[in-house]
Amino acid sequence: MTARFRRLAAALRDLVYPRRAVCMGCGTQIGFEEDWICPECRQELAKSWVGAYPTPKGIEGAAYAYAYRGAAAGIVQHMKYSGIHRLAAFMGGDMARAYRFLEPTGADCVVPVPMHAKRLRQRGYNHAERLARDVAERLGLPCVNALERVRNTVQQARLDEHARRRNLKDAFALRESVAGRRVLLVDDVCTTGTTARTCAKALKAGGAKSVYLLCYTVALPKKGGK
Ligand SMILES: [Zn+2]
Structure with missing residues (x-):
């Protein structure tokens, strides 16, 4: 040829x-x-498949599709910063697969980790919400925007654990009732679990019966590290 x-x-x-x-x-x-x-x-x-993995405190169960590295990290970056939100449909399939680790208890509604209105205007969409909508559709559950980010916090990636907690204090508020419901909280990445824990606290203060976490990726500790 x-x-x-x-x-x-x-x-x-x-x-x-x-x-x-x-x-x-x-x-x-x-x-x-x-x-x-x-x-x-x-x-x-x-x-890089993870599935079930230790759960952040204050959360009933957690599942993740992949470890945050290589190709999975590349996909998250493209989805988040290159504006390729159609990737949500590709990622959602693997998240729905990881969700099986949370059954049989499971959830009865899906809630995305919210983004502050100002950042939402800058980016045009909340990537966690795109993922939550796709996952909800696959699982046949309603997607509820139950939380809002009332403080425009500094990006968590730049902070250490203590600063992360302080940064997120009172950052989330309930905008829709989840009383008596089993919530599946959805995000793209779980790093230390501080964001998920803080969201779960707000949801439970609003009467949520339980909170489960489903993320596309999780940052695993480096081998040989702490
Ligand atoms: Zn490639």
């Missing part, structure tokens, strides 16, 4: 598969047939 013919064949394939442009996991632009990620990232994701 001549190079010219190969280029022509690749161009035709691009017409047929217009979404195979850039891998959301590693950013590579070489051809791959499947949507969103390249075969290497698909393999890497399979190795």
Whole structure:
């Protein structure tokens, strides 16, 4: 096959598969047939699968699709900062799979970790809400925007554990009743669990019977570390 013919064949394939442009996991632009990620990232994701993992205090159960690293981290970054919110449908499938670890007790409604109105205006959408809506649809549960972020907090990623707690104090308020309900709280990343714990506190103060956590990724402690 001549190079010219190969280029022509690749161009035709691009017409047929217009979404195979850039891998959301590693950013590579070489051809791959499947949507969103390249075969290497698909393999890497399979190795990063977490499922059930220790639960932050004050929460009844937690499940995560992947460890926050490599391809999974790339997907989160693209979803959050490159405005590719259609990724929510791709991520939601794996989150629904991880949710099985929380059954049979389970939840009866899905609540996204909220974003402050100011940041929402800047970004145009709340990534956690996109994920929550997709997951809710897959599980056949209602998605309720029960929480609001009343203080525009500094991004948690930049703070240590103590500062995280102080930063989030009174950051969340209830805007819709969840009295008597089993809530599934949804976010993209769980780092130390402080955000989830603070949200759970607000939900339980509002009468929630129990709070479960479902995230696309979890930051696992480094091997050999503390
Ligand atoms: Zn890739």
